[in-house]
Amino acid sequence: MSHETIERIATAAPEVVAETEEQILSRARTRVRRSKLQTWGLRAVLVVLWLGSWELAATMWIDPFFYSKPSLIWDRLVEWFTEGTQFGSIWLQIFTTVEEAVLGFVIGAVAGVVLGVLLGRSRYWAEVLAPFIKALNAVPRIVLAVLFIIWFGLGLSSKVATVVVLVFFAVFFNAFTGAREVDGNVINNARILGASRWQVLGSIVLPSATTWILSSLHTAFGFALIGAVVGEYAGASKGLGLLISNAQGTFDAAGIYAGMIIITVVALLAEWLLGLTESRLLKWRPSQANSAHGV
Numbered sequence: 001m002s003h004e005t006i007e008r009i010a011t012a013a014p015e016v017v018a019e020t021e022e023q024i025l026s027r028a029r030t031r032v033r034r035s036k037l038q039t040w041g042l043r044a045v046l047v048v049l050w051l052g053s054w055e056l057a058a059t060m061w062i063d064p065f066f067y068s069k070p071s072l073i074w075d076r077l078v079e080w081f082t083e084g085t086q087f088g089s090i091w092l093q094i095f096t097t098v099e100e101a102v103l104g105f106v107i108g109a110v111a112g113v114v115l116g117v118l119l120g121r122s123r124y125w126a127e128v129l130a131p132f133i134k135a136l137n138a139v140p141r142i143v144l145a146v147l148f149i150i151w152f153g154l155g156l157s158s159k160v161a162t163v164v165v166l167v168f169f170a171v172f173f174n175a176f177t178g179a180r181e182v183d184g185n186v187i188n189n190a191r192i193l194g195a196s197r198w199q200v201l202g203s204i205v206l207p208s209a210t211t212w213i214l215s216s217l218h219t220a221f222g223f224a225l226i227g228a229v230v231g232e233y234a235g236a237s238k239g240l241g242l243l244i245s246n247a248q249g250t251f252d253a254a255g256i257y258a259g260m261i262i263i264t265v266v267a268l269l270a271e272w273l274l275g276l277t278e279s280r281l282l283k284w285r286p287s288q289a290n291s292a293h294g295v
Contacts, residue, residue, distance in 0.1 A: 066253060068253035068254045087243070096238045097228045104160040113175045120180045121205060148161040159239070178211070178213060
């Protein structure tokens with residue numbers, strides 16, 4: 001091959017442009033953003049198809065008196081938020097249910113973590129108390145809600161007690177398992193170095209069980225809302241559960257769906273807040289990707 005031919009090939013070959021780190025990151029961010037938009041777009045299409053098919057079916061084939069339809073549910077929500085409900089402002093009903101759920105959630109979560117960790121590290125007391133804990137967990141919650149109303153009345157206390165029972169067991173069993181899963185060698189080494197039992201609990205057991213505990217809190221707050229609504233449904237003077245119960249008694253299907261939607265929105269907001277809290281508390285833990293890369 002002649003020298004001129006080699007020069008022609010070298011001149012015709014495209015130049016390879018080296019990308020900077022910023023350009024690579026920008027392209028990756030664009031790709032992630034496009035993927036999120038596609039995901040949310042598909043979700044929106046599914047919701048529109050679902051609501052549209054429901055509206056069409058309730059207009060042409062099924063009886064909206066029993067099954068309601070999206071337009072009637074929207075009208076009921078607008079009425080509640082603009083004119084109020086039969087029992088007062090809709091914001092008062094939401095605040096009442098959230099207050100009951102949050103108070104019961106905090107009490108039940110703290111009690112579940114404390115007892116779960118303590119019994120998880122004490123095999124003797126765990127064996128002694130196991131039958132009683134299982135028996136209490138087997139009691140139907142709706143029965144307890146009725147009993148709490150008889151004991152504490154229709155006010156806040158009976159709803160909080162119902163929420164505490166629901167949240168406690170959801171958190172307790174996870175905290176118990178998390179405390180049991182702590183590496184025994186780490187605890188033995190800490191004791192050899194002179195750590196007391198309380199130092200072991202605070203410095204080793206609790207941080208190791210944090211993932212178990214936080215994962216249970218997501219489910220536990222859902223149970224907290226359920227407990228508050230069930231308590232209000234059994235007997236109350238205000239709250240979202242009372243709105244749903246009243247809608248059922250008056251055959252107002254749109255009101256039942258409207259109450260469910262409000263509860264769902266509250267649950268999603270709480271889930272978002274718990275997710276933010278969890279990400280902040282677990283910042284010290286290396287991600288699985290980083291751990292695998294290090295290995």
